[in-house]
Amino acid sequence: MKLPPLNALRVFLVAAEHHSFTKAGETLHLTQGAVSRHIQTLEAHYGLPLFVRQARGLTLTPEGVALFPAVRDAFSRIEAASEAISRRSRELRVKASPSIASRWVLPRFTQFRNRYPELMVSLVTVTGFDPNFKSREYDISFQACETQEPGLIYHRLRGARFVPVASPALFKDKPRPTIEQFLDYPLLHPSHEDQFWSQWFALSGMNPGSSIEAYAFDTLDLAITAASRGMGITLAEESMIADDLANGSLVQLSDVALVTSWAYYLIYPQELATLPSVIAFRDWALSEFSDSPPPQATL
Amino acid sequence: MKLPPLNALRVFLVAAEHHSFTKAGETLHLTQGAVSRHIQTLEAHYGLPLFVRQARGLTLTPEGVALFPAVRDAFSRIEAASEAISRRSRELRVKASPSIASRWVLPRFTQFRNRYPELMVSLVTVTGFDPNFKSREYDISFQACETQEPGLIYHRLRGARFVPVASPALFKDKPRPTIEQFLDYPLLHPSHEDQFWSQWFALSGMNPGSSIEAYAFDTLDLAITAASRGMGITLAEESMIADDLANGSLVQLSDVALVTSWAYYLIYPQELATLPSVIAFRDWALSEFSDSPPPQATL
């Protein structure tokens, strides 16, 4: 393949559009002389003139006329493809369940946006999980799961540990309840399905039998919010209540923690692994949401 | 318009085709390091990787995959257009009538081809004249004419001057005929239409009346050829018989020359005036077929 000098071609394109070397130079932030030389280079390459230089403006030779649309189309094709892949590197859609979004991600999100101001990060809080990212509604996902799908990359963030918490206002002047006294209060359940409370009581050495009555909530987040408003005692995932414990809106009522078989992961498709936006978010998320130290809110 | 570095794009294209920087370097006559740097430039421009470097071969990232066909198509578009206009600069189709072709052009044609070996020159000998070059069957034309069409460029080569010639063998041992004795021999007429012989006799001060019987030929060339074979006396255009006079196959029988109102021109469309091939041929033809000195054959 014997291509003409490509930079000269771009100069040719602009000069042909302007019918002027001088104006082309202004557009390209070049001097008129530089434009003239580029055109000369191109004309030397083809061995024929592309412009007819007249004192009264510049016109294209038939060869220049033939070349012009090809160059214009070629460059606009490159421009379109470049624009498409550039956009992908600047945008990032992060998916998280409502609980994780409000309790984990949102408190730290501004920090990330400040560190990477050129990234257009958006938070998607669809419930449910598209296991293969087929819908392409998001690029990277915070997700609790037990099994792994092929084609996806999983970074384990932390296991889930549930501890009992309640608003201090719930007890007013009374002392905080012992485990045995939990049943005197409304028990809030962070799920409709899992039997967190009975598992936790079993772990504590109690067997309350079928006497557990709990108000079930859709999400972990709602149960925590309800508890902090004094509606009762809930089991809360440890990493989600750092803020509330710190500002006193919740108190932890026991050190007994229910550890689930599943864990929280950061997940993204293998083919996005090279995107700088994905890499940046992954590295940041792994350092922020890592296992050992319960994360501190940094608003 | 914000285009990526174009030379780097070409390197990217070749590297993507070879799945190897080293092989791309060989193809492009560059070192492997230079290719590596070009790719780095491009990746820095986009802010994302285009290749996945593995010890076992090179693969494209999804962004590289997206970019590849656009670059390939864009460059092949440029290449096609370049090829088209390059070909136009290397090819030249010269039109001449059979007479001019065989008597003027052909004897000197090899000289031109030797001087411009890169030009693909072809000789088109259609009879008749497409006055506006509309058929596009030829680029430049030797043509006898009186009027000029707009949009065409005319270079006058020489007026036509007809003188009587014959083969010396026609007269054997007899002396060459005087003008009065011409009628004793067959008169060959180089045209079906024009009355060259009667005009020429008038010019010589003779009035042979209607007694002129002439064998008419289609072209000037045929009449000359017939005369050189001893078939009779013909009027021949001066510039077409230099060879024959020089090698003795024809002798000129009088200095009286019939000058026509028309002349021979070299003609080409204005829009081809910038083509180097046209310019080269025009300059050569003007010096070769110029008016004053009767051209010498240079085979």
Added chain:
DNA sequence: TGTTTACCATGCGTAAAATTCATGGAGCAC
């Protein structure tokens, strides 16, 4: 007609970019 004006061309010096060379390092095969 002479002058101005608006172009493009070009010689020269400099700044920037491309390229090479030599070397280093990482993964794979044996």
Added chain:
DNA sequence: GTGCTCCATGAATTTTACGCATGGTAAACA
């Protein structure tokens, strides 16, 4: 481990691009 094959990279060099200033030309102007 050892060799092999790639790609990355620091430093030096060559090449190229560029700006500046100037010159030339043809149209427009007055």
